[in-house]
Amino acid sequence: xxxxxxxxxxxxxxxxxxxVGVVSYLLIGFWYTRPSAIFANLKAFLVNRxxxxxxxxxxxxxxxxxxxxxxxxxxxxxxxIASSTIPLSAEWSVSAITLICICLFIGAMGKSAQVPLHVxxxxxxxxxxPISALIHAATMVTAGIYMVARLSPLFxxxxxxxxxxxxxxxxxxxxxxxxxxxxxxxxxxxxxSTLSQLGYMTVALGVSxxxxxxxxxxxxxxxxxxxxxxxxxxxxxxxxxxxMRKMGGLAKxxxxxxxxxxxxxxxxxxxxxFSGFYSKDFIIEAAHESQRWGATYxxxxxxxxVFITALYTFRMIFxxxxxxxxxxxxxxxxxxxxxxxxxxxxxxxPHESPWVVTLPLILLAIPAVxxxxxxxxxxLFGGFFGEAIQVLPKNDVVAALGSHxxxxxxxxxxxxxxxxxxxxxxxxxxxxxxxxxxxxxLDGLEAPLAPLRRVLDNKxxxxxxxxxxxxxxxxxxGRLLWKAGDQTLIDGALVNGSAGxxxxxxxxxxxxxxxxxxxxxxxxxxxxxxLLGWFLTRA
Numbered sequence: 001x002x003x004x005x006x007x008x009x010x011x012x013x014x015x016x017x018x019x020v021g022v023v024s025y026l027l028i029g030f031w032y033t034r035p036s037a038i039f040a041n042l043k044a045f046l047v048n049r050x051x052x053x054x055x056x057x058x059x060x061x062x063x064x065x066x067x068x069x070x071x072x073x074x075x076x077x078x079x080x081i082a083s084s085t086i087p088l089s090a091e092w093s094v095s096a097i098t099l100i101c102i103c104l105f106i107g108a109m110g111k112s113a114q115v116p117l118h119v120x121x122x123x124x125x126x127x128x129x130p131i132s133a134l135i136h137a138a139t140m141v142t143a144g145i146y147m148v149a150r151l152s153p154l155f156x157x158x159x160x161x162x163x164x165x166x167x168x169x170x171x172x173x174x175x176x177x178x179x180x181x182x183x184x185x186x187x188x189x190x191x192x193s194t195l196s197q198l199g200y201m202t203v204a205l206g207v208s209x210x211x212x213x214x215x216x217x218x219x220x221x222x223x224x225x226x227x228x229x230x231x232x233x234x235x236x237x238x239x240x241x242x243x244m245r246k247m248g249g250l251a252k253x254x255x256x257x258x259x260x261x262x263x264x265x266x267x268x269x270x271x272x273x274f275s276g277f278y279s280k281d282f283i284i285e286a287a288h289e290s291q292r293w294g295a296t297y298x299x300x301x302x303x304x305x306v307f308i309t310a311l312y313t314f315r316m317i318f319x320x321x322x323x324x325x326x327x328x329x330x331x332x333x334x335x336x337x338x339x340x341x342x343x344x345x346x347x348x349x350p351h352e353s354p355w356v357v358t359l360p361l362i363l364l365a366i367p368a369v370x371x372x373x374x375x376x377x378x379x380l381f382g383g384f385f386g387e388a389i390q391v392l393p394k395n396d397v398v399a400a401l402g403s404h405x406x407x408x409x410x411x412x413x414x415x416x417x418x419x420x421x422x423x424x425x426x427x428x429x430x431x432x433x434x435x436x437x438x439x440x441x442l443d444g445l446e447a448p449l450a451p452l453r454r455v456l457d458n459k460x461x462x463x464x465x466x467x468x469x470x471x472x473x474x475x476x477x478g479r480l481l482w483k484a485g486d487q488t489l490i491d492g493a494l495v496n497g498s499a500g501x502x503x504x505x506x507x508x509x510x511x512x513x514x515x516x517x518x519x520x521x522x523x524x525x526x527x528x529x530x531l532l533g534w535f536l537t538r539a
Contacts, residue, residue: 001139005146010059010069013147017055017111020140021048027135028127037126044120051110051117058103061086062154065096075153075390082157101154101161105168108144112198115172119462121195122179125187129232132187137194137228138221145201145217149210153390162206162395163293169202170287170298173305175460180312182456185242186231189316193268194224196305203298204283207290208395215379216279219372223267223276226364230261233353233361234320238327244316249325253350258321260361265317267368269310269424272412275372280306281411282380282401284420289397306420310427318435373408381405 004016029041063069065084066077084096108114113121124136135141148155148165155162173196180192197220204213235242237254251258267276284306287299327350352358378384381402391398405411415421434442446453458464512523 001143004143008071010062010071010074014055014059017107017143017147018052020143021045021052021111024048024124024135024140027131028124030127030131034126036123040120040123040126044124047117047120048110051107054103054105054110055107058100058105058107061096061100061103065100071150074151078153078157081154095158095160097154098158098160101151101158102164104151104154105144105148105161105165108148108202109168110144111147112141112144112202113172113195114144114168114198114202115175116462118172118176118195119459119466122188122191122459125185125191129187129228129235132191133225133228133232136191137224141194141198142201142217142221145198145205145213148202148205149214149389152208152210155205156208156390156392156395159292162208164206165202166206166290166292166294166298169199169204169206170294170301171199172196173199173203174301174308177305177308177312179456179459181308181315182453183312184244186234186244186247186316186320187228187242189244189312190224190227190231193227193309193313196309197224197268200280200283200302200305203287203302206298207286207292207295207397208391209283209286209290209398210389210391211380211385211398212279212282212286214385214389215376216283218375218379219267219275219279219368222364222371223264223274223368226260226264226361226368227268229357229361229364230257230264233257233357234261236353236357237350239350241327244319246327247320248323248327249321250350251321254321254352256352256358257361260358260365261321262317263365264368265313267372268313269427270306270420271424272415272421273369273373273409275368275370277412277415278372278376278408281415281418281420282376285401286397289400292395303419303423306423307427307430310424311431314428314431315435318431323436323439373412376408376411377405 001016001020004013004020007013007016025041025045028044029037031037059069062074062081065081066073068074078097081100082095082097085093086096086099087093106117109117121136121141125132127136155165176192176195176199180189180196183189183192197216201213201216201220204210204216234247234250234254234257237250237257238247241247263274267274270277270280284299284302287295287302290298380398455461512519
């Protein structure tokens with residue numbers, strides 16, 4: 001990641017990019033004896049190769065027009081590339097900068113898990129929880145966001161590419177969040193939350209609010225790593241149980257984990273004064289401010305996403321830490337020893353994790369609460385990024401937002417006058433109603449909503465399509481090439497066919513080679529007669 005971030009040229013960027021992908025592949029498959037982990041790491045590797053193919057094409061386009069791999073040369077040539085076209089056929093050509101930027105963004109779609117290249121991230125939860133917290137929340141998955149922001153001088157030259165980024169990000173932010181509502185695996189809920197938040201960052205990129213995207217990348221790293229490690233602490237305390245339907249009431253047994261997880265959840269839903277509030281609200285404001293094609297769709301998606309985020313986040317909080325204890329068959333567990341070992345539920349009574357787990361939770365909870373308040377002014381409106389991010393004046397929505405910004409405190413105090421505050425509150429109350437107050441309130445809707453539930457349980461059928469269309473098509477093509485190409489053409493016709501032909505010719509020639517003198521004399525006479533005939537006809 002350091003190599004990737006510190007690169008000043010596309011070659012070094014790509015080396016870091018690929019190395020991060022390899023490390024992710026190895027870490028997802030850390031439990032290498034578990035078939036699901038091996039399947040997950042292969043899936044991550046293959047999906048990232050699809051994105052990386054687009055990334056390589058984008059880099060090739062830059063080199064084609066500039067003859068250089070350096071950022072400086074590429075950025076200087078941006079306007080010239082913007083005036084060029086690439087012919088795709090005799091009649092049809094496309095803007096060179098648009099094609100290059102979309103190809104580069106396809107690389108970001110793979111690495112930063114945007115629809116439809118998002119399918120690897122939920123499965124990557126097969127890796128150890130610290131890996132999920134670092135690689136798949138704070139570090140690797142944000143590489144695509146960083147890359148687009150770093151290449152802002154190129155992306156600014158193409159309105160079409162930016163609209164593409166915007167629509168993809170908005171779709172990811174809303175539709176991946178909805179999947180978090182129906183999931184019962186505590187780590188996968190946080191994974192879908194990560195997908196949704198990556199969509200928010202991409203929306204910020206799409207409206208040219210690059211500094212806001214990087215700001216949300218930073219605040220998200222703290223509260224999402226906190227939520228992942230809290231989920232890992234719960235899994236340890238529950239003796240490796242990940243199903244939230246088998247939890248409940250854990251706040252009594254795991255107070256530190258519960259308190260820090262609450263702080264992470266409040267930051268994630270954008271509670272005023274918490275870190276997530278500043279970054280998320282500025283993304284929503286930037287989408288509202290933008291005049292770019294697709295901005296209205298993006299604004300509606302991220303606004304709806306606020307309610308969805310609060311709903312799935314606090315559904316997780318309430319199912320895990322509050323309400324009825326479902327791990328003890330609905331009763332309180334008695335007779336446990338001081339170490340939390342008993343004979344009920346999942347191998348014993350839940351217990352707080354050791355300090356080696358809870359200390360990082362406490363340390364992450366501090367920036368999850370405070371980092372946004374402390375840094376929002378300098379990072380967004382204080383020239384924090386210098387010349388590293390370049391925005392054309394007509395696209396500068398952050399400058400427009402800056403005219404209304406009068407400090408972190410006043411911005412937070414004004415939150416009740418904006419829709420996100422009430423949408424988040426509604427999401428929390430809805431989660432409380434469904435999980436704590438009326439656990440069976442929605443039972444009557446199961447039958448009417450069964451088709452929608454089926455779509456969500458099948459994750460919009462992306463995995464089904466990949467497995468039954470793309471993977472099956474690839475296997476079918478491989479089988480065709482094996483049977484028709486390898487067995488029939490190469491082995492059958494070329495290798496075995498040529499050997500058979502030699503055998504047939506040898507059988508014919510063998511009949512001529514009899515070993516009798518009169519046979520050779522006969523063929524010599526025939527040969528002489530043919531030569532004489534040839535000479536006579538020429539004469």
